Amino acid sequence: MKFLLSIISLLALGGMVNAQDRLTGETFTTRSEILAQNGMAATSQPLATQVALDILKKGGSAIDAAIAANAVLGLVEPASCGIGGDVFAIVWSADEKKLYGLNGSGRAPKSLSIDYFMEKGLNYVPFYGPLPVSVPGCVDGWFKLHEKFGRLSIEEILQPAIDYGRNGFPVSEVIAYEMASNYEGVKDQPGFAQTYMPAGRPPVKGEVFVNQDLANTYEQIAKDGRDVFYKGSIAKTIDSYMKKHGGFLKYEDLASHTSNWVTPVSVNYRGYDVWELPPNGQGTAALQMLNILEGFDIGEMGFGSAEYLHVLTEAKKLAYEDRAKFYADPEFNKIPLEILLSDEYASQRRNLMSPDKAADTYPAGDMEIETGNTTYLTVADKEGNMVSFIQSIYSEFASGMVPDGLGFVLQNRGQMFNVQDRSHANALEPGKRPFHTIIPAFITKDGKPWVSFGLMGGAVQPQGHAQIVVNIVDFGMNLQEAGDAPRMRHRGSSQPTGSKMTNGGTLYLESGFDPQTLRELSKKGHRIGFGVGMYGGYQAIGIDLKNQVYSGASESRKDGQAGGY
Numbered sequence: 042m043k044f045l046l047s048i049i050s051l052l053a054l055g056g057m058v059n060a061q062d063r064l065t066g067e068t069f070t071t072r073s074e075i076l077a078q079n080g081m082a083a084t085s086q087p088l089a090t091q092v093a094l095d096i097l098k099k100g101g102s103a104i105d106a107a108i109a110a111n112a113v114l115g116l117v118e119p120a121s122c123g124i125g126g127d128v129f130a131i132v133w134s135a136d137e138k139k140l141y142g143l144n145g146s147g148r149a150p151k152s153l154s155i156d157y158f159m160e161k162g163l164n165y166v167p168f169y170g171p172l173p174v175s176v177p178g179c180v181d182g183w184f185k186l187h188e189k190f191g192r193l194s195i196e197e198i199l200q201p202a203i204d205y206g207r208n209g210f211p212v213s214e215v216i217a218y219e220m221a222s223n224y225e226g227v228k229d230q231p232g233f234a235q236t237y238m239p240a241g242r243p244p245v246k247g248e249v250f251v252n253q254d255l256a257n258t259y260e261q262i263a264k265d266g267r268d269v270f271y272k273g274s275i276a277k278t279i280d281s282y283m284k285k286h287g288g289f290l291k292y293e294d295l296a297s298h299t300s301n302w303v304t305p306v307s308v309n310y311r312g313y314d315v316w317e318l319p320p321n322g323q324g325t326a327a328l329q330m331l332n333i334l335e336g337f338d339i340g341e342m343g344f345g346s347a348e349y350l351h352v353l354t355e356a357k358k359l360a361y362e363d364r365a366k367f368y369a370d371p372e373f374n375k376i377p378l379e380i381l382l383s384d385e386y387a388s389q390r391r392n393l394m395s396p397d398k399a400a401d402t403y404p405a406g407d408m409e410i411e412t413g414n415t416t417y418l419t420v421a422d423k424e425g426n427m428v429s430f431i432q433s434i435y436s437e438f439a440s441g442m443v444p445d446g447l448g449f450v451l452q453n454r455g456q457m458f459n460v461q462d463r464s465h466a467n468a469l470e471p472g473k474r475p476f477h478t479i480i481p482a483f484i485t486k487d488g489k490p491w492v493s494f495g496l497m498g499g500a501v502q503p504q505g506h507a508q509i510v511v512n513i514v515d516f517g518m519n520l521q522e523a524g525d526a527p528r529m530r531h532r533g534s535s536q537p538t539g540s541k542m543t544n545g546g547t548l549y550l551e552s553g554f555d556p557q558t559l560r561e562l563s564k565k566g567h568r569i570g571f572g573v574g575m576y577g578g579y580q581a582i583g584i585d586l587k588n589q590v591y592s593g594a595s596e597s598r599k600d601g602q603a604g605g606y
Contacts, residue, residue, distance in 0.1 A: 077605020145182025206256030227441025254448030
């Protein structure tokens with residue numbers, strides 16, 4: 042009880058601190074939307090946003106600008122993203138008036154199977170070292186996107202990141218915090234300290250950080266194309282490094298990699314079509330949540346009410362049980378997406394909820410399966426093309442493994458495989474894509490583009506996506522208000538890696554919610570928690586087709602910036 046009261050006091054204080062003396066808009070809003078006619082970019086780091094705008098002004102497409110921004114982010118946000126990771130994107134083609142989806146995620150090494158972990162008695166893939174490393178899909182994803190939607194040369198696109206790598210950049214506040222908070226687990230991995238701790242410690246805020254190795258790697262890619270990464274000198278360096286340090290990722294795994302164009306999936310939420318990418322990602326969970334929530338009068342409940350937060354949390358629990366059971370590589374399993382996204386199924390799931398009681402457990406759907414830390418950005422160009430783009434190395438600093446002289450860390454996405462149950466949809470198999478957390482999103486209205494958005498942050502992403510949509514559609518917030526509004530995050534659901542929810546998990550609430558709301562939620566049986574830095578990082582671009590004006594938003598939880606011209 043004392044713990045709950047202290048949380049309530051902290052939240053009440055946080056609510057007062059967060060209030061803004063603004064002339065317009067919600068009191069929790071940190072700034073106005075950015076408005077521009079010719080182009081817009083929103084990223085989690087101002088240097089990346091400015092590079093994206095520079096590319097647009099040179100005549101580059103939205104995709105060109107997104108790749109340029111991502112390359113800069115891989116340098117300035119190394120704990121979250123980089124070319125050692127994967128990429129997903131949803132692209133609105135103004136010419137074709139349709140959406141494209143790209144799955145740029147890599148596969149498990151072909152020489153690694155679940156037997157290795159079972160024989161060693163490991164119930165989970167470790168976070169650090171060589172075992173969780175899967176094929177990095179980012180660079181191939183860049184080139185797939187550029188081949189279809191690019192205008193400028195790759196050399197022009199990567200040059201700003203090369204320059205920052207050579208000349209250095211000042212480390213920003215949030216990035217300095219993330220680097221200082223997350224290096225302990227990876228500092229002893231081969232190559233890490235030499236690359237990210239040249240002074241024997243992580244760089245501090247305001248310090249100019251240089252990464253000559255990454256600049257050289259970018260220069261190689263700009264000059265020789267994607268094959269230098271997957272079949273050339275970079276691939277050979279990764280291969281020899283992994284062999285030297287007990288890894289399973291080989292040259293053959295890199296050489297056989299390819300990204301895939303996929304068809305985005307959607308549900309209609311109160312007249313708006315909300316789009317996500319299908320599994321192996323978790324975007325379908327956001328759509329399942331929205332389908333469940335559509336059966337309630339959310340607007341009448343009111344933002345921040347206990348009634349709303351209760352149904353939101355229970356909808357999350359329900360969707361995440363299906364996420365844990367069904368979401369996996371569709372090349373290895375036939376996933377029942379049509380059922381999962383149907384109105385009938387949403388109604389069945391909704392009927393499991395109690396309006397007055399938080400559930401300790403929920404069953405997943407009983408359909409059969411047939412075998413067979415992240416950065417988000419969004420860019421729009423003058424022609425009306427828009428891209429929702431997300432890229433990640435998974436956890437902070439990922440595996441910690443930095444191949445000799447390359448300047449980037451290899452992702453640890455393989456940690457998301459299930460190594461306890463061979464029959465599980467997400468069980469580790471050679472050449473299989475792991476369950477993925479990173480998800481871009483898009484909203485259309487009457488077949489026309491409306492909002493490109495995303496929210497980085499691991500398992501919070503579908504919860505965050507659903508909250509953003511509800512904030513805009515049900516509560517009438519603009520893009521900036523929708524991102525700045527205090528969020529909830531539920532933790533403790535069953536996971537694709539094998540863990541099960543048995544006690545209802547914990548509902549974490551950001552500062553800004555009414556203390557009375559916490560009391561009411563506690564009475565419904567919710568275990569209330571409090572924490573900072575766990576609610577994601579959001580960017581968005583909307584388009585007003587009548588006036589041909591873009592609106593951009595970037596929230597204050599990161600160092601981000603939306604900018605236009």
